[in-house]
Amino acid sequence: MPENQYTDPFEDRFAAALRDTGHSFRTDDPAALAGRGEVRGRRKQLLRRTAVLGGMTGVALVGVGATLLLPADVHGPRRTSAAAGPAATASPSAASPSPAGTFTGDDMLRSLKELLPQGTFSEEQAQGTGSTTPPYARLVFDDGEGAAALGLSVDRTDPGGEQAGQWTTCPDKAVVAHDDCTSATQPDGSRLMLLRGYEYPDRRVDTRWWNAELVTPDGVHVTLSEWNAPAQKDAPVSRPQPPLSVEQLKEVVTADVWRRVAAAMPRSPKPSVTGEAPLEGRPSGAIAKTLMGLLPENLKVTGRSGPGGDYAYLVVDDGKGGSLVQINVQPGMSDVAGDLFRDAEKLADGTLVTTRKSPGEKAGKDVVMWTADTLRPDGLRVVVSAFNTPAQNEDATRDAPALTLAQLREIALSTVWDAGA
Amino acid sequence: MRQQRRADYTEFASARAGHLYRSACLLTAGDTHLAEDLVQETFGRLYVRWGRVSRAENPAAYAQTVLTRTFLAHRRLRSSRERATDTFPDLPGADGGDAPLRLTLMAALARLPVKDRAVVVLRYWEDRSVEQTADVLNVSSAAVRTRCVRALGRLRELLGEDLHEFSRP
DSSP, X not given: OOOOSSOOHHHHHHHHHHHHHHHHBOOSOHHHHHHHHHHHHHHHHHTTTGGGTTTSOOOHHHHTTHHHHOHHHHHGGGGGHHHHSHHHHHSTTSOOOOBTBOOOHHHHHHXXXXXXXXXXXXXXXXXXXXXXXXOEEEEEEESSSOEEEEEEEEEEOOTTSHHHHHHTSOOOTTTSOEEEEEEEEOTTSOEEEEEEEEXXXXXXXXOEEEEEEEEOTTOEEEEEEEESSSXXXXXXXXXXXXXXXXXXXXXXXXXXXXHHHHHHSOOOOOGGGTTOXXXXXXXXXXXXXXXXXXXXXXXXXXXEOOSSSSOEEEEEESSSOEEEEEEEEESSOGGGHHHHOTTOEEOTTSOEEEEEEEEOSSSOTTOEEEEEEEEOTTSOEEEEEEESSSSTTSOOOSSSOSSOHHHHHHHHHOGGGSTTO | OOHHHHHHHHHHHHHHHHHHHHHHHHHTTTOHHHHHHHHHHHHHHHHHTXXXXXXXXXXXXXXXXXXXXXXXXXXXXXXXXXXXXXXXXXXXXXXXXXXXXXXXXXXXXXXXXXXXXXXXXIIIISOOOHHHHHXXXXXXXXXXXXXXXXHHHHHHHHHHHHHHHHOOO
């Protein structure tokens, strides 16, 4: 029972009834739930380069997984702004300019089509190397035998890392149903996995999903998927098998052009190469990077959150010791206006702003948390907090955070967080 | 995933599946099909980030957080704004317990806005503090308190004497 200032008989009765009711739900087979979860996890890893599959699909039943797999569709055009803004490129460790020109979405499509057999193309979608998420091309290809969805994406990964190993290692048949799978080292040292599997692990629909994964010795990761249906899910099977044989899949993924695409990608950490992604919202690595670009010049960044994860943070030092700075950038938060911004200042453009000084929320002794919280009229919430300690759970190491409320407010209100800025 | 890590994941997931499923049933107000789906999705996410999960101070609480956020993300994708549902959930898969109480309670939970429901489940089923609940939901403590008071008020309206009738000493 949660702590109460007073005892409310109804609250007690309700809590007891809720516990009784909760305990009355029984799953027949917990191990099966765990196993099916593993299947999804395994597939998430296989599908991590994500963007390839977006738009073809309502991923993972009723769209539950869609925040991971459909960034462009879910978050709309503003999702790229966090890392693409000018502040990001101006910051010390931000993305360097592409060394080998850039590939547009059209370039990606053209490159893919050149590698495919004769046929017709439709439903083309692509993203070039200018985005914070990996470049991809996807389309529906018909060689005359039936329309088939097909998608390719390029990413960079640590070639010796665990993730690269997972991508190019054949999965256990118990985890990912498949007819056959080969995994081999190529003459140039690349690892290549070719898998002929099924879209639905339980084979409730016989949509076939064939997949090639290539990781080169210098960390270029190319992934190609094709189906024997014009969409990954929820489309009737259009042909007995996907159009490209495994040999053809291999030819496409090993083409030189994808290495040039990888070379054109900005060199910055990406959530897609870490095996972790934020639960929802923007990649926190990109947010941390943008935040770095907005800091006052006297601050040195001594720590930062990883490219994945739920929140972004930096540890900054003004010479007086580390100060944790946390940030959240959350679209679609209009519904909290009444709760969080009741007494907020309203700017001319309708943005709500509130600042506060409060005790730290965690265990650290004498920790204070200074916060600027903002809500744009379109529902984008940017909330920045600074602490007088480098870690929330540790005791205060300095009198005040390294950023003033005014500075926090300025950061939270920066137009860099907005769409198209 | 290396064999040991996979074994660790499997052991953890099998041990937590029952509890997460029950939590998911409450979050979904008795929609056991969606609950199963949410638990699988939660495990899928945990599997992907297992390295981090296994290092977490409290992996079980971490899993619960992922479940709650998965539920809210699901609802957010389904509908752009919060809306209580009047659809009565189907209730297969529940056995034992007090069937009329369950039905009454699930019907009442179904009528709460989803975030209020999440607050109620975290506070009264998971026994999370206001601050912990705020962390999970990524809102302020004040917002949690507001939602909690509002939800209890609504539940009192909906359940009233029924709950008293079913309550146990």
